[in-house]
Amino acid sequence: MSRASKLTLLGTSLFAASTVGFVHFQQEAEKNAMHQGVVRDMEQLRIKKERQLDFDMQRALELEYKKEQSVHDAIAAAEAAEAKAKEKGA
Secondary structure, rough: HHHHHHHHHHHHHHHHHHHHHHHHHHHHHHHHHHHHHHHHHHHHHHHHHHHHHHHHHHHHHHHHHHOOOOOHHHHHHHHHHHHHHHHOOO
């Protein structure tokens, strides 16, 4: 074989090997990125579930406190008082 053909064979072999290595590296990077997306989604679902549980617990506490305490609307009470005052004055 001539020197030019040996260099050509060596060059193409190195190019093919580097291409295969690069593609393998790229696939691993994409696989890791996709896995991180799944981990991130699972974390977001966990946080959403925690927030929903906190909301439900707060709702239950609110209902329990409303049963135990007499809660009234200050604005409605003021309007009712004004209405009574107008009726007495009229």
